[in-house]
Amino acid sequence: MTHLKSSLLAALLGATSVGLAAPAMAADLRIALQSDADVLDPDQSRTFVGRIVYTALCDKLVDITPDLEIIPQLATGWSWSDDGTALTMTLREGVVFHDGTPFDAQAVADNITRSQTMEASRRKSELKSIASTEVLGSHEIKLNLTAPDATLLAQLADRAGMMVSPTAATAAGADFGLNPVCSGPFAFGERVAQDRIVLNKFADYWNADQIHFDSVTYLPIPDTTVRLANLQSGDIDMLERLAATDLAQAKSDDGIQVESAISLGYQGITFNINNGEKGDNPWGNDKRLRQALSYAIDREAINQVVFDGAFAAGNQPVPPNSPWYNSNHPVPARDLDKARALLAEAGYPDGIDLEVQVPNTTVPLQLMQVVQAMAAEAGINITITSKEFATLLADQSAGDYQASQIGWSGRVDPDGNNHQFVTTNGGINDSEYSNADVDRLMNAARASNDIAERKASYDAARDILNEDLPRMMIYHQTWIWALDDSIKGFVPYPDGMIRLEGMMKDE
């Protein structure tokens, strides 16, 4: 009898433990962000962390793979007209927005109109090439372009392609961001500024099988040490942008896994070539000086010293692992003799001064101090002027600078890292650099849908730009994520986003 009792008990216990061991639906995924997101309206938003939140909240027409290929999301297929001025998209059926509004071709048309015409929209320039939309069927739409635009699909893979509920958008107007309604895997729950953004699983999501969390909470924690401490103490499940200096500590912790991906952006020095009176200086007028500085610095050593070797040295607007990188111009090795020779050739055998403005935060200052020391050995005396970021941007835009330490977060399509910076009157061409050949090549690359043809244009432009150096790239940031060991299925993407499909937590 006793025997029977104990075996029954054992069987019961066994059943219970099996029940417990089955992959339970983890309640909440807690993600620490480096800062708080801005307004949660894809059309008005401008922060990187905001985009991380949208990845869970708002589906886009198309998405990217880690290798930057465009793949379906809300659009299941697309085709270009022969002349490249019309894009026809087939849309996913059975999709609804979080408020129950069905997603169809008319919704896409409404979204594009909103992005293009809402006064506060930040997406106008990204969708400028769309002249009109034509609803061909309930789930088929045609976008008519003013001119061929190879960058459009990449734009539709980001905020410009995020679909918001037309019903909610019309009702809320510019206040939409206080209570956003999209069609992503999670719906908006609540937001307490600077504290948390909570999203709840959307039961009617078209790909709900791939979502293994009931909710996701984003917590802004600005201090990197505190972010890591929160992960170590188990208060959060994962964090984005671990500081390179904290990498060793995170890796030595058995309970933490680290993932990384080289970003799409770059950091470097932008020179004032022709922007106002200050552009008329030796550094703006003589490319040999800019080349001398480029040879004077050791990019790999900078990566080791400032970033513990975690980032990637670079010399182009795209990182060396990008399919768009021009391998004919590899990252140059340091060559002090060449640097001195170029200075002498330009008429400064005894050295020359250079004033560089730098954002007044730790990393840019450390970077410039190392550059300063390296350049001094070639005879370039760098003065570092540190400025608060808003001031630095304003001065750079107004031409009140000689050289500026600045970077760019990067875009999926190489056009975003190039065109607006180097074409005549480009939107962010703070150098006021102008070269007819570069203009022509950049416009050609934008107009063609043929990848090989585009690559040839960018390569030809790079031949000129690596010679002229209006922007001198130094390194590419690496996105580093630290995750609790129990989190599985995270895939690092070069755009730094956190895609929740397939992610789960082992209990």
Place this chain on the structure above:
Amino acid sequence: MLPFILRRIVIAIPTIILISMFVFALQKLLPGDPILAMAGEERDPEVLEFLREKYRLNDPIPVQYITWVGNALTGDLGISLRTSQPVMELIGQKLPVTIQLAVMAMCFALLIGIPAGILSAVKKGTITDYIANIVALSGLSIPNFWLGIMLILLVSVKWQLLPASGYVPLSEDPLKSITTMIMPAFVLGTALAATLMRHTRSAMLEVLTADYIRTARAKGVLEKRVVLKHAFRNALTPIVTLTALLFGELVAGAVLTEQIFTIPGFGKLVVDAVFNRDYAVVQGIVLVTAIGFILMNLLADVLYVLLNPRLRGQ
């Protein structure tokens, strides 16, 4: 008493007006364009111009000021440039958080500072006095952020006793709310504890040499009673006023503490607002802080009069 309070309130009004003008002017003197700071990487000139118009940044500064004051008088402090939330709502969310932090920090400060001060005054010149003084000096000298990070690493990461950071509203879960707030409140309280200890010590030393204390001792009153009942009560007056004034310091200290422990309070709000040139938020916070500071001063004056009957006739 009432006329006294009313008189003080009337005097406070011009002070608040001057502060608001000063802050308004100061912000406009800051270099950097708020709209450019807002725009970040996307700089569409058309949008920038629309935003400048929307937030009335093209108006002359005096006009901007008058518009703001006019709205403020009706309880409208504008909307945040960054998140589009009304400033009033943001302040309403954040103020209770910082008040909770400040009150808890003050509890720590009082619980540590006053007993330590009394002890070191009574045991003047002994080893206890020296230890209390060294501890107080350390409390004043150790930077907030260092102590905060050390505590997080030790208490949260190593011992896993308290949450590393964050905030739980008191209304949601009182116990959890208080446990998450213990470390930040302690960090913020230590510096104040040191100040309070020093003041308690000197006030007690002064009182302890008074004639009536000698008389009490001569009558054979127990030493414990002499210290706590006769001496401490009289030493309390300056300490109470000091405590009220220190609340202002707490709000300033909270800026750093909230940043380290990621507490969504006033301090964090103001830091983010300054960096993003979120004018409306900065102005709103400064106005509310100034009013709070003036109220605390008023409270200190009233308490002073209440505790010291000799001042009542004046």
